[in-house]
Amino acid sequence: MSLRDEIINDPEYGNKAEAFEAFDDIPTNPNLGNTIGDVINRRYGRREVLRGILGVSATTALFGTSAMIAPQQAAAKTAADSRYIFDELAWGNDETHHITEGYDLKVLLRWGDPITADAPAFDVMNQTPEAQLQQFGYNNDYVGFAPLNADGTRGMLCVNHEYTNEEVMFPGLGRQDRAGFEDMTKEIVDIEMAAHGGTVVEIEQVDGEWNVVLDGPNNRRITPLNTEMTFSGPAAGHDRLKTNDDATGMSVMGTINNCAGGMTPWGTYLMAEENFHGYFWSDVLDAEGKVDVSAQAEAKQMKRYGVPGRWYAWGKYYDRFNIDKEPNMPNKYGWIVEVDPTDPTALPVKHTAMGRFRHEGAETTVSTDGHVVVYSGDDNRFDYQYKFVSKGTVTGDKSRDMGLLSDGTLYVARFEDDGVINWLPLIHGEGPLTAANGFNDQGDVMIDTRLAADLLGATPMDRPEDAQPRGDGTAYIMLTNNTRRKADQVNAANPRPESSFGHIIEIKEAGGDHAATTGTWSILVKCGDPTLADVGAQWNPETSENGWFGSPDNCAIDTDGRLWISTDQGSGWAKTGKSDGLYALETEGDLRGHSKLFFRCPVGGELCGPYFTDDSETLFLAVQHPGTDGTKNFVGFERNSTFEDPATRWPDFDPAMPPRPSVLVVTKQGGGKIAV
Ligand code: FEO
Numbered sequence: 310m311s312l313r314d315e316i317i318n319d320p321e322y323g324n325k326a327e328a329f330e331a332f333d334d335i336p337t338n339p340n341l342g343n344t345i346g347d348v349i350n351r352r353y354g355r356r357e358v359l360r361g362i363l364g365v366s367a368t369t370a371l372f373g374t375s376a377m378i379a380p381q382q383a384a385a386k387t388a389a390d391s392r393y394i395f396d397e398l399a400w401g402n403d404e405t406h407h408i409t410e411g412y413d414l415k416v417l418l419r420w421g422d423p424i425t426a427d428a429p430a431f432d433v434m435n436q437t438p439e440a441q442l443q444q445f446g447y448n449n450d451y452v453g454f455a456p457l458n459a460d461g462t463r464g465m466l467c468v469n470h471e472y473t474n475e476e477v478m479f480p481g482l483g484r485q486d487r488a489g490f491e492d493m494t495k496e497i498v499d500i501e502m503a504a505h506g507g508t509v510v511e512i513e514q515v516d517g518e519w520n521v522v523l524d525g526p527n528n529r530r531i532t533p534l535n536t537e538m539t540f541s542g543p544a545a546g547h548d549r550l551k552t553n554d555d556a557t558g559m560s561v562m563g564t565i566n567n568c569a570g571g572m573t574p575w576g577t578y579l580m581a582e583e584n585f586h587g588y589f590w591s592d593v594l595d596a597e598g599k600v601d602v603s604a605q606a607e608a609k610q611m612k613r614y615g616v617p618g619r620w621y622a623w624g625k626y627y628d629r630f631n632i633d634k635e636p637n638m639p640n641k642y643g644w645i646v647e648v649d650p651t652d653p654t655a656l657p658v659k660h661t662a663m664g665r666f667r668h669e670g671a672e673t674t675v676s677t678d679g680h681v682v683v684y685s686g687d688d689n690r691f692d693y694q695y696k697f698v699s700k701g702t703v704t705g706d707k708s709r710d711m712g713l714l715s716d717g718t719l720y721v722a723r724f725e726d727d728g729v730i731n732w733l734p735l736i737h738g739e740g741p742l743t744a745a746n747g748f749n750d751q752g753d754v755m756i757d758t759r760l761a762a763d764l765l766g767a768t769p770m771d772r773p774e775d776a777q778p779r780g781d782g783t784a785y786i787m788l789t790n791n792t793r794r795k796a797d798q799v800n801a802a803n804p805r806p807e808s809s810f811g812h813i814i815e816i817k818e819a820g821g822d823h824a825a826t827t828g829t830w831s832i833l834v835k836c837g838d839p840t841l842a843d844v845g846a847q848w849n850p851e852t853s854e855n856g857w858f859g860s861p862d863n864c865a866i867d868t869d870g871r872l873w874i875s876t877d878q879g880s881g882w883a884k885t886g887k888s889d890g891l892y893a894l895e896t897e898g899d900l901r902g903h904s905k906l907f908f909r910c911p912v913g914g915e916l917c918g919p920y921f922t923d924d925s926e927t928l929f930l931a932v933q934h935p936g937t938d939g940t941k942n943f944v945g946f947e948r949n950s951t952f953e954d955p956a957t958r959w960p961d962f963d964p965a966m967p968p969r970p971s972v973l974v975v976t977k978q979g980g981g982k983i984a985v
């Protein structure tokens with residue numbers, strides 16, 4: 310049995326999503342030499358840096374003067390002094406969601422809900438691709454909002470649809486990856502494709518309540534089935550982007566596996582293409598039944614990117630997802646896509662200057678000098694953290710600013726053991742990024758970002774998920790877990806072997822400038838159950854049994870600069886036993902590292918979003934794959950979900966309806982900022 314088949318048939322991986330992520334247990338980074346032999350007992354952190362490694366003047370330059378105030382000068386704070394004003398929710402697992410008291414919560418959009426005035430009503434037993442193209446897609450992940458009026462009560466909601474779970478979407482199918490995709494007809498594949506991508510839909514708040522505006526003129530679905538896109542930047546038009554249906558290397562049909570994303574200062578929507586490798590197919594197998602790419606011209610690149618994953622049957626019906634017929638097609642995915650949510654006729658653009666990898670997200674900020682800076686992690690075990698700095702500066706003229714992501718410098722992070730971070734530029738002709746190493750031009754460097762970063766000696770991380778910058782030159786990096794890191798592979802920035810709980814790194818860019826090429830880093834929190842010996846008391850002592858979490862994934866910063874974390878801890882290796890949720894996490898002072906629970910998901914759901922409107926009076930949350938992920942780990946739910954027998958039927962609780970991924974909108978009763 311091939312390794313792939315072992316994974317998808319392993320009962321440990323109870324649903325398709327878990328099996329997919331288990332593929333990430335197979336590191337594709339062959340270049341771990343810079344961590345092997347590096348050591349365990351190295352010191353890390355901001356205090357060590359403050360004490361001795363850097364001089365006072367350097368420290369002041371890096372942190373600003375406020376960092377020099379010793380924490381012991383302040384009176385010790387307790388949980389009652391939390392900057393987040395709400396009563397902590399009790400943790401637990403059950404069939405529905407829970408939110409702390411004092412908040413209104415509305416299910417705003419569910420899989421299948423119409424997003425245009427002429428969309429058909431959802432008929433789950435008779436779904437069609439045509440209907441799905443006008444309805445809200447599956448597995449909502451990133452949520453963003455582009456206001457259309459000055460008070461922000463009307464705007465475009467932008468939502469990514471990351472992937473599909475056929476076992477709970479379609480009657481009678483079960484796990485098709487285990488069944489060899491035998492029952493995957495073209496019609497089912499087309500529905501899956503139409504349920505991927507993104508949704509752009511107008512919403513409006515009237516008398517405090519948010520509603521979908523079905524006749525919004527900009528409403529549209531973006532899908533891998535029928536949304537044409539173009540390219541910008543160094544790899545646009547590159548020979549390695551040319552395919553049988555596109556001699557220009559400038560065109561591609563659609564976007565896939567859109568995980569997190571971001572909103573730009575000029576009001577556009579960035580969609581990150583994450584696990585694109587899983588959608589490609591090949592019939593060329595070795596003697597053990599394992600995909601064999603050795604005859605491919607780009608075998609080295611395919612192996613480094615994990616192409617083809619054969620997670621979906623799309624390549625059986627579409628040549629563009631079959632590398633035996635279209636070997637260059639994988640090079641057209643793995644990018645950041647920019648969408649104008651107020652121009653439904655505009656072609657989305659894949660920006661090749663921001664690199665090609667399994668982009669988790671694309672959160673944006675502006676540097677001291679006005680350059681746009683985008684942080685993006687490569688979510689694979691032992692892969693890297695990146696940021697992009699535009700060449701031009703933000704002007705406030707949207708039509709000009711939409712060109713900013715086409716030209717700039719992509720950097721990869723090296724987390725030094727002494728608490729310094731160095732951002733290494735990926736520039737053709739500099740250092741090892743030359744023709745002698747296979748990089749003939751900047752297009753090659755961007756198409757093969759991972760291989761270029763390998764040569765630069767970037768730090769292999771514990772699965773970089775979301776990265777969130779804050780305006781003061783701070784950024785937070787979610788490292789969700791990495792159970793494959795051995796004791797001799799730990800480094801200061803990834804200090805735990807076999808980490809099933811993950812950790813969060815705080816970066817302080819030099820001079821508070823997000824465009825800086827150096828700064829400092831420290832670990833904000835090592836996640837996990839504080840009562841376990843291998844976790845220890847990593848949390849702020851005020852953190853309760855409700856407040857700790859594992860597997861940080863998405864995050865957001867509200868208008869008061871406070872950090873919020875959503876989790877993906879339901880799956881087998883997280884072993885927290887907790888449903889996923891939204892946690893408020895202190896970053897400053899005596900309560901630094903204190904967290905508390907605000908919202909939790911129905912069983913088997915992962916929490917995505919979160920997104921605060923500019924006034925922080927509305928919070929959008931996305932519950933992804935309810936009823937599937939990790940349900941077998943929870944008492945009372947020890948089974949894998951199917952369409953016929955799901956672990957929950959949230960949010961409808963209709964015996965004829967399977968669970969539906971949904972976007973929720975949260976407001977404070979009586980109005981006002983969330984948690985203030
Ligand atoms: Fe799609 Fe890395 O989460």
Ligand code: CA
Binds near residue numbers: 669
């Ligand atoms: Ca994620």
